[in-house]
Amino acid sequence: MKTAIVNLKTIVTGEWREPFAQGDGILMEEGIIKKIGTLSDDDLKDCDVVVDADGATAIPGLIDSQVHNTFGDYTPRQKTVGFLESYLHGGTTTSISASEVHVPGRPTDPAGVKALAVAAQRCFQHYRPGGMRVFAGSIILEPGLTQQDLRDVADQGVWLAKAGFGGVKSPFDYAPMVAWARECGMITTVHTGGSSIPGSSGIWADHLLAMQPHVSFHINGGPVAMPDGDFDRILNESQIAMQVCTAGNLRTLLKIADMAVDADQFDRYLIATDTPTGSGIMPLGMMYTITHLASLGRRMAPEMAICAATGNNARTYGINSGFLQVGKDADVVILDACVGGTQRTALGALANGDIAAVAGVITDGVPRFIGRSRNTPASEKNVRVAVSRVVQDFAAAKH
Structure with a gap:
């Protein structure tokens, strides 16, 4: 499967020394991240699924x-x-x-x-x-x-x-x-x-x-x-x-x-x-620990706390996920601020001590759900499937 995410505002890499990537898109094919940055029409033309993130945040799974x-x-x-x-x-x-x-x-x-x-x-x-x-x-x-x-x-x-x-x-x-x-x-x-x-x-x-x-x-x-x-x-x-x-x-x-x-x-x-x-x-245990670090830690930015839950684990165990980098496993989570909260971005919510809304999960390059997690409130942004050439809408059941 070839999958793309577009219109991201923030991409957290999982690498704590360089926690952000430039660009607003992620291209995945056959379970591997192929490109991070700005995706061209040529990149998108034969994608099986294109997810519009509407300004939300991507982090490694x-x-x-x-x-x-x-x-x-x-x-x-x-x-x-x-x-x-x-x-x-x-x-x-x-x-x-x-x-x-x-x-x-x-x-x-x-x-x-x-x-x-x-x-x-x-x-x-x-x-x-x-x-x-x-x-x-x-x-x-x-x-x-x-x-x-x-x-x-x-x-x-x-x-x-x-x-x-x-x-x-x-x-x-x-x-x-x-x-x-x-x-x-x-x-x-x-x-x-x-x-x-x-x-x-x-x-x-x-x-x-x-x-x-x-x-x-x-x-x-x-x-x-x-x-x-x-x-x-x-x-x-x-x-x-x-x-x-x-x-x-x-x-x-x-x-x-x-x-x-x-x-x-x-x-x-x-x-x-x-x-x-x-x-x-x-x-939501991993998310809660990230919020504890980001909101109560003396010098812990939310993107750094996310790295402790992603890239640091991957490096220690020698596995190919945990980073949003070309060549890594295509495991991506789309986060955003929750509807009704005081913050407007996922990182802002985490720093405030709130959980973030999980607005989509992709593993092995395959969307598992897009739009709403059954375990978090809805996201501020309208994260949606913009293009799907497969017979599935990837919408999760609402709770």
Whole structure:
């Protein structure tokens, strides 16, 4: 499919050092961004769909880098079907597994955790709920796993490994397993802070520095944060990415943001939701965290907060989305101010502490809905499909 968006007022790139792109249009073909700038009549003449943004804002699709999926679009923790498709209506176009720890009666033996990771990875290999891309199958590091076990699952396509929910005697026991996973080319993640489920241990700076994972999950608390002094150690004594989540401690979320900016280490600051968990289902969780940063952060412009939810995640995990740049995956969200609010632009609304209206979501170059999200108020601008050569109007059901 060849798709274009025209009449954009603002294009947020996802790259925090250069957060804006020039021009008012985006051209996508076969799932890839082909051009950003001003689109010519020649660019548009053979498009299957042309979306008129009416002066709204385009951002990269949000990447939720900590989602507790199981199999399919179902969360047993909250007994809900369809939560991922609902997250797409909040602007999340990619979800990354935080491990399938909430599978009822999940196995804890080496053969079982290997099978669980491979099964979850296969489940979402071609399944895209609502058009969302889901990177599933994060192997849970349990006692008894060997380096060969991790090679086995890596050879089958599993590239995520999670420490923190295993039956180890001490969190320090994860260090060799994390090292093995890294040697197998996996992205390694670690539960951080107080215990969140019975039987798991609190994990603090000493443990993280011994393990050296790629990502410290919910460093602001999931739901209980580390001691404040530990944040400085992670920032200055490692290159571990510092992921903050909606279902965590707001005070420390803002504190870590200020520290990352002051240290010129903002690439390492990632946004996620850490849902569905006991905190529930949050289709607008990514958006809420962006508003918290943009409206309460000491020096956080809304476009910079958006980068923490898009490009920073993409760079850390090595995926091809998260940026509005030529050659990147064609995952685009159209935002605007909500009808009835005090602001007139999406970025103005976020800086004011309001959510933005999601006026359209495109994934893999395919419009998933245009005009109205079922999870946000309507947009100020009349975002619409101006041209469609396919038998679909892409309008979402009104709530």
